[in-house]
Amino acid sequence: MRVANECLTAPCSAACPVQTDTRGYADAVARGDYERALELLLEANPFSSVCGRICDHPCEQACRRSKIDAPVGLRALKRFVVEHTGEHRRARRARQPVLYPERVAIVGAGPAGLTAAHDLARAGYAVTVFERGDAPGGMLGATIPRYRLPYEVVREDIDDILALGVELRTGVEIGRDVTLDDLRREGFSAILLATGLSESHSLTIPGIGSEGVLLAVPFLEAARLGTTTPVGDRVVVIGGGNVAFDVARTARRLGASEVTCACLESREEMPAHEWEITEALEEGIQVMPSWGPRAIVAEEGRVRGIELKKCLRVFDEEGRFAPTFDEGHIATLLADSVILAVGQRADLACIEGSSVQIERPGRLRYSERTMATSEPGVFACGEVATGPGSAVRAVADGHRAARAVAHYLETGELLEQEPVTPPTLGELPDAVAEKVRRVAPVALRHAPAEARVTDFGDFEAGYSEAEALREARRCLACAAGAFADDDRCAGCLTCVRVCPYGVATVDKTAAMPEEMCQACGLCAAECPAAAIALQRFGTYRMREELSALLAQIPESELPRPLVVSYCCLFEVTSRSFVRAHPADLAETGIARVMVPCVARLSVPDILAPYELGADAVVIISCADGECMYPTAEQRLAGRVRRAKALLDEIGLGAERLDHWKTHESAEVSWTAFWEISKRKLAQTAVKETVG
Amino acid sequence: MIVAEQKPFGQVKEFVEGYRKIMVAGCGACVTVCLVGGEAEVKVLASGLRIAHLQEGKATEVLEACVTRQCEPEFNDPLVERIREEGVEAVISLACGVGVNLLAEALEDVPVFPGVNTTFFGGVKEAGTWLELCAGCGECILHLTGGICPVARCAKSIMNGPCGGTNDGKCELGGETACAWALIIERMERLGTLDQLEAVQPARDWSTGHYGGPRRMTVEAVQAVAKEE
Numbered sequence: 001m002r003v004a005n006e007c008l009t010a011p012c013s014a015a016c017p018v019q020t021d022t023r024g025y026a027d028a029v030a031r032g033d034y035e036r037a038l039e040l041l042l043e044a045n046p047f048s049s050v051c052g053r054i055c056d057h058p059c060e061q062a063c064r065r066s067k068i069d070a071p072v073g074l075r076a077l078k079r080f081v082v083e084h085t086g087e088h089r090r091a092r093r094a095r096q097p098v099l100y101p102e103r104v105a106i107v108g109a110g111p112a113g114l115t116a117a118h119d120l121a122r123a124g125y126a127v128t129v130f131e132r133g134d135a136p137g138g139m140l141g142a143t144i145p146r147y148r149l150p151y152e153v154v155r156e157d158i159d160d161i162l163a164l165g166v167e168l169r170t171g172v173e174i175g176r177d178v179t180l181d182d183l184r185r186e187g188f189s190a191i192l193l194a195t196g197l198s199e200s201h202s203l204t205i206p207g208i209g210s211e212g213v214l215l216a217v218p219f220l221e222a223a224r225l226g227t228t229t230p231v232g233d234r235v236v237v238i239g240g241g242n243v244a245f246d247v248a249r250t251a252r253r254l255g256a257s258e259v260t261c262a263c264l265e266s267r268e269e270m271p272a273h274e275w276e277i278t279e280a281l282e283e284g285i286q287v288m289p290s291w292g293p294r295a296i297v298a299e300e301g302r303v304r305g306i307e308l309k310k311c312l313r314v315f316d317e318e319g320r321f322a323p324t325f326d327e328g329h330i331a332t333l334l335a336d337s338v339i340l341a342v343g344q345r346a347d348l349a350c351i352e353g354s355s356v357q358i359e360r361p362g363r364l365r366y367s368e369r370t371m372a373t374s375e376p377g378v379f380a381c382g383e384v385a386t387g388p389g390s391a392v393r394a395v396a397d398g399h400r401a402a403r404a405v406a407h408y409l410e411t412g413e414l415l416e417q418e419p420v421t422p423p424t425l426g427e428l429p430d431a432v433a434e435k436v437r438r439v440a441p442v443a444l445r446h447a448p449a450e451a452r453v454t455d456f457g458d459f460e461a462g463y464s465e466a467e468a469l470r471e472a473r474r475c476l477a478c479a480a481g482a483f484a485d486d487d488r489c490a491g492c493l494t495c496v497r498v499c500p501y502g503v504a505t506v507d508k509t510a511a512m513p514e515e516m517c518q519a520c521g522l523c524a525a526e527c528p529a530a531a532i533a534l535q536r537f538g539t540y541r542m543r544e545e546l547s548a549l550l551a552q553i554p555e556s557e558l559p560r561p562l563v564v565s566y567c568c569l570f571e572v573t574s575r576s577f578v579r580a581h582p583a584d585l586a587e588t589g590i591a592r593v594m595v596p597c598v599a600r601l602s603v604p605d606i607l608a609p610y611e612l613g614a615d616a617v618v619i620i621s622c623a624d625g626e627c628m629y630p631t632a633e634q635r636l637a638g639r640v641r642r643a644k645a646l647l648d649e650i651g652l653g654a655e656r657l658d659h660w661k662t663h664e665s666a667e668v669s670w671t672a673f674w675e676i677s678k679r680k681l682a683q684t685a686v687k688e689t690v691g
Numbered sequence: 692m693i694v695a696e697q698k699p700f701g702q703v704k705e706f707v708e709g710y711r712k713i714m715v716a717g718c719g720a721c722v723t724v725c726l727v728g729g730e731a732e733v734k735v736l737a738s739g740l741r742i743a744h745l746q747e748g749k750a751t752e753v754l755e756a757c758v759t760r761q762c763e764p765e766f767n768d769p770l771v772e773r774i775r776e777e778g779v780e781a782v783i784s785l786a787c788g789v790g791v792n793l794l795a796e797a798l799e800d801v802p803v804f805p806g807v808n809t810t811f812f813g814g815v816k817e818a819g820t821w822l823e824l825c826a827g828c829g830e831c832i833l834h835l836t837g838g839i840c841p842v843a844r845c846a847k848s849i850m851n852g853p854c855g856g857t858n859d860g861k862c863e864l865g866g867e868t869a870c871a872w873a874l875i876i877e878r879m880e881r882l883g884t885l886d887q888l889e890a891v892q893p894a895r896d897w898s899t900g901h902y903g904g905p906r907r908m909t910v911e912a913v914q915a916v917a918k919e920e
Contacts (some may be wrong), residue, residue: 488757492724497818528729529719529757540734602735610742646735649700650743 007423008479008514012074014424015062017396020044022059022074023480023551027536029077030208030472030596031569032578038085041078042160042687047111047116047395049156050140052079053149053460056273056390064428064478070441073463073471080468082156089156093163099124102409107174107350110138111391112382113194114161116405121164128188132173136162138196140391143220143243145250146456151224173349180354180378190405193351193364193373194378194398197344197388201236207296212303216247216341223456232336234258236306238293239341240270243275247341248285252453260333262288264311264323278687282449292325296338305334322438346384354378379404422660425479425515432501432516437628442471453512466573473570473628480535481517482524484510487533495523495532500630501614520629521600525639537600542566542593543608549591550612559589561681564609565618565674566601567596570628572666588675590618597622599632606643606657616656618677620670622663655684692789692814693721695807696820700739703783706804710781711750713740714774715806716794717757718786725821727807728785736783736806754779761790762791764797771797780875812843819846829899835887837878842900844871850895852888 012022018019021040028037041048055075063071077355082089104120106113109131116126135141137154141283160344162168172178183191212232216239235251237244240263248259261280261401263270267289269492270277283289290311297305310329316322357365357374365374366385373380381401382394389397400417407415446452447459463471482504489509496504503516504523510532512523524539533539546564572578578594585591591614595601598621609617619640627633637659644654658677661668707713715737722728737753744751754777759766761784769792774782782798784791797805803909811823826843833840842848846864853872856863860873879885897903 179734326880488719488730490719490723492726492728493815494726506911527728528723528731532733540731602731602734604731604738607735607738607742611738611745646700646739650746652742654748 005050009422009424010478010480011064011424012059012072012249012478014422015058016044017058017390017393018044018399019420020059022209023475023478025081026072026074026077026472026475027480029081029468029479030475031594032436032469032572032575032686033463034081034084034575035088037081038089041081042089045392045395046115046161047140047157047391048078049153050111050149051075051392051395052082053153055143055392058392064425065474065476067100067430067433069430069438069474072474073441073444076442076444077468077472080463080465081550083462084465086156089160093160095163095165096121097124098126098165100126102126103128103187104190104192104405104409105183105186105188106192106194108194108382108384109133109136109138109158109168109170109194110194110196110382110394111136112196112394112398112401113192114158114166115395116381116401117166117398118161118164118407119399119402121161121166123402123642125406126408127166129168130174130178131168131170132174133174134170136168136170139198142224143217143246145220145246145253146224147249147253147452147459148246150458175348175350175352175354180351180356180375184377189377190409191378191399192405193356193378193384194401195346195348195350195384197383198347199345200340201343201345202340203293203342205293205295207298207303210296210298210303211301211652212335212337213296214337215340216243216339217344219339220246220250223254228254230254231256231339234333234335235337235339236261236333236335237261237339237341238306239263239343240265240272240289241341241343242272242276243344244341245272245280245285246663247339249280249283250456251337252283252285253456256336258286259284260286260288261295262291262306262308262333264290264292264314266290266314269314274443279446279449283453284449288331292323292332293340294330297332302336303335305332306338307332309341327390344383344388347502348384367414369416369418371401371417372414377408379408428476429516432503432518435501435630436476436518437626437630439474441474465575469573477519477536479514481514481519482512482521482532482534484512484527485531485533488529490529490531490633492528494526494528498522498526498631498635500632505635518629520632521597522629522632522635525600525602525605526635527625534600537596540601540604542601542605543611545593546591546609546612549585549593552646553586557586558613559586561589561615561678561685562591562613563589563590563616563618563674563678563681564593564612564614565620565670566593566595566598566606567620567670568598568662569596571620571622573660574667577666577670589678597627597629597632599627599629599636601636601639603639603642603646606639607646610647610652610656616658616677616681618658618660618674620660620662620666620673623664626662653684692724692812692821693789693809694725694811694813694823695787695809697785697807698805700736700743703736703804703806704740707740707781707783710726712752712754712780714754714756714777714779714782715740716761716770716782716784716786717755718759718761718784718790719757720760720762720789722785722807728787730755732785733757733852736785750886756832758786758790761786761794764793765799767794770794774798774801827900828897829895829903836875836882837882837891839871839875839878841871841875844869844874845903850892855897 010023013019025037025040057075060071060073103126106117106129109129117129120127136158145662200217231251231254235256237248244261248261252259291308292311294309304480308331312324314323341374366380371379381397390548404415445461452459476517486509491506496509504512521534640659648654701816715776717728717733733755737755740753745792758770782803783806785805787809791805812825813821813823816822857870864869
């Protein structure tokens, strides 16, 4: 009996806060099935469009390919999928039936609240989302700069959610226009607070009240609306996190030529993402790590500059925030504006007039495990509860909250939710990593910095189709490789001898440790006991697949000569050959079977088409020397020789089997190969008649 | 391990000419290990037969099966049952000769044809190459020859040293074959036991080998116990 180990999650999925099936969508993209990829994305994350732009991709940080060359560009692949499946996505929208009488009120239309709304609506509850602003989206729409996240992208996700039947009431501030008790009276059985961290912290340094000293959140909001007052030429931003860089890069785009980010943290400690910092530096922003704000230099109530003092250390021995300074080491910067991006806190006005309790100003009394506040039936999620986090973390929290609320509505009880850490693979062993073929990642194309800073346009070009296909193929398919059937395995050591990566071992029977297997399929194709299967390809199963393909056309309409062509999936630069339409076959006479590396075809796979009546088989592998898997080209060549010898012995003739190597790309060369093979067949037929 | 080689396709196809329901039966032991008769090769041969018959416009059914070891009656029994149930008319066994013999015995009235030529007892030299290393002579003298068998590895099975044809370490037959006695001498030199070759050995009793007729081995421990009265 063959049993795949389904217990291990791929490291990328395990690292994702919502456990997106990253490995699955990379595979779907590589197979040209973008729609399936979209389904996998949306299954885990209703904010897939947003995350395709701004996610901080913990999946990439966990990607085991990093050891070989670079992680797979999973975030950019996500962007590619959502950008290429718009029609399909809109078509799949459907209003969800309301199955239960209980209504849920969600306060705040940010990613956490809207994700909870999405899940609860899908579960059959009537959901109303209250948003005090004019438009939904929370920080995604209000403050994240447009050059990182255009609002239309946010709307793609939000529109899907609203299409489920979620009611959105904008311009309503809970706590001011309507209290939580009012909501109760209105008939809502559960309330979820998802109001985020909408207020910027300020500082208590001298001169902080001067004109020209701004706070990050209102500044970024105004920038989104186009209502900022001029920032001047020289801007100093206090802060070292992502918001500080959003502010700095925004100021740059508003015309400031000298923008400096000064922060307490050392360069290594700076909490902003490396890529944010790099892009900012490219745009001419200066970074001054290990400096703290001392005083605003003002003249007639207007900011002229800022005094900074050297920060010696940010965290104490216990890791607590306790910066120490060298008061004697001062720097003064000239500034037309000083913008503070030193953290955010919650605006808890929504609980005014209710009995929901706070822990201390700005912090709700809240249980992380049950997501409950002090008030029965009132829950909280997202940054208002967890503190600052990324968009995908907000989505994860929204999912958790939906489960908590649904459980409460169903049973009246609170649900304890433990954090989930799925078991996953360790690092790729060095001995295997060195044998894997290096493939440089597709570089993301950014507009040059000088052009970028002139406006708020989108500066990252998404992958083209060819690029997406190329990048998706770099996925190692961790934990989706080969597994051997103990009952059939004869311990013959063929797999050990054939494995190009030194992965297969035999104790009494064979094993291909998941930590190491590269899913090349060579062992499965060579195993004399047919004991090895791959999680992703049916070795020895081509006969069934072809039968199914050919069955779609009535026997009388099958074209003659009938040619079955096994083609290497890794050579296509578009979907044009990937989708096999029955009409295609009737028209061209070529039954195409895309195989992710044709070297995984066993001899019976190569012979199968003839059993089903094919006149010829054409195998098209990748360009010479290009195969992803070492030794695979030679192994395949050996199997082709064997098949040809057998075809001769049978009397069919070795010329009924052709093996081509792609030239440049599938689109460039395959049609010509098929023509040549078909013409050769026609000539053979003539010879047979004449001879 | 028993090593075998595949019979030419044409020969095997001729064996089953005229039958309409054939089975190709592989063996999961030695012939799997030497890559000629396991489940994968069953699929190859079955496929080949189907293609050939399709070309000839014959409607032959070719079934596939593989047994853990065809040298065990208990493993063959379920296969025999299936052959009877399905009305299989002829079987091609890819097992070594032992398996063919036993399967044929179990089936009696259904012909069993060999799909491979069983050749020798051998071991792996390097991936994909097997060498004959043992002749099953029944009276092992490897303690006298440094672990190198002159019965199997000398073309003439000479017992007392190289013949005059030994050619720079190679057998006079030509090709790659090493002179077994050259190997023995080199080995025993390294072992420091070369002088043992000077001991006089009595004339060998060859009757322990196949030359003395088909052999039988029994182990009492697992023989069926007589029912107590």
